[in-house]
Amino acid sequence: MNLFSRICPCCNTKEIHIHTHYKTQAHGPRTIYHCANCGIYFSETVETPLAGLKTPVSRIITILKARTDGMGLNATARTFSVSKKSVIDWEKRLGELKPTLMLYTMLHEFIHQDIEGDELYTKVAKNVAPSVSEGWTIVLMEQASGFLWELHCGRRNQQLFEKALTCLAQVIEKTGSLNLLTDGERRYSNLLFEICHDLILSGRPGRPKRRLRKGVRVRLKNKGSQKRPGRKRQKYQAPIPEHPETQHDVTEQTIHANHVEAFNASIRRRNAAFRRKTNTYAKSRKDLQRTLDVYWLVHNFVRVHFTTKMVPAVHLGILSVGISWPQLLTIRYAV
Ligand SMILES: [Zn+2]
Incomplete structure (x- = not known):
């Protein structure tokens, strides 16, 4: 491809x-x-994002760049004298490239990945309790490259986690060995176990044992409540049974590294809907997802990552150079 x-x-x-x-x-x-x-x-x-557009490409790029650098929709419309409708249309066109680039990425194989899972929260439409808000965003980020595998928003429910872990299961298919590191949220490991396990046939009678797929390990960062007298508190846990033939180990360093934290700071700066204590938040879940899709593309394939000084897709080994903005707009939809 x-x-x-x-x-x-x-x-x-x-x-x-x-x-x-x-x-x-x-x-x-x-x-x-x-x-x-x-x-x-x-x-x-x-069949590219530019099909049928009359606005000069350079203007579209300038405006989309401003948006992905944190300018809100209203501010963008005022600053560039452009209608909000046009900006939304361009963002939709760009976001529709996501399945194509995901397909392209999944055609590659990876030796090893350390993936951090976390949930980000922002307001959507109006101020409601977090439990009913649609502003939860699941982030699955590869530590070394900063590549974002998953960036989906919605209510913090089973469905949202299922979507993320179905994506992760696809990544696991393509990866030799993989660690998933998450906060205390147990749905990651429980759902992953459901989607992605091996049966161990021991030759003995009875039901075969279920183990996490070979080569996969999950670690939970525990937050307290593990204290038992006389025993040293474990800092992390392996919440689900792992395959006996899984060879690699999870180093302390991998567990303690917290790359998503830095990413959270970046998305709060660069996506207006995630800015705290303002009223620039998204009007609906769909609007928020549109900006996240654009963010996913630009973060993974266009922008140089602030710590590695490389474009994440290049660091991951799926591209030799990052995609430029003009190139991005001329990729043809494959899905
Ligand atoms: Zn033909």
């Missing part, structure tokens, strides 16, 4: 050739291709 190759949108063949160039009012020259196989003619922007 090549993110930037041009193929025929009708029959997917690579045997296309340039038919003509034409000049657009705002975008400069554009190319029309012809497919020798099925005979259709198509523009280079077909």
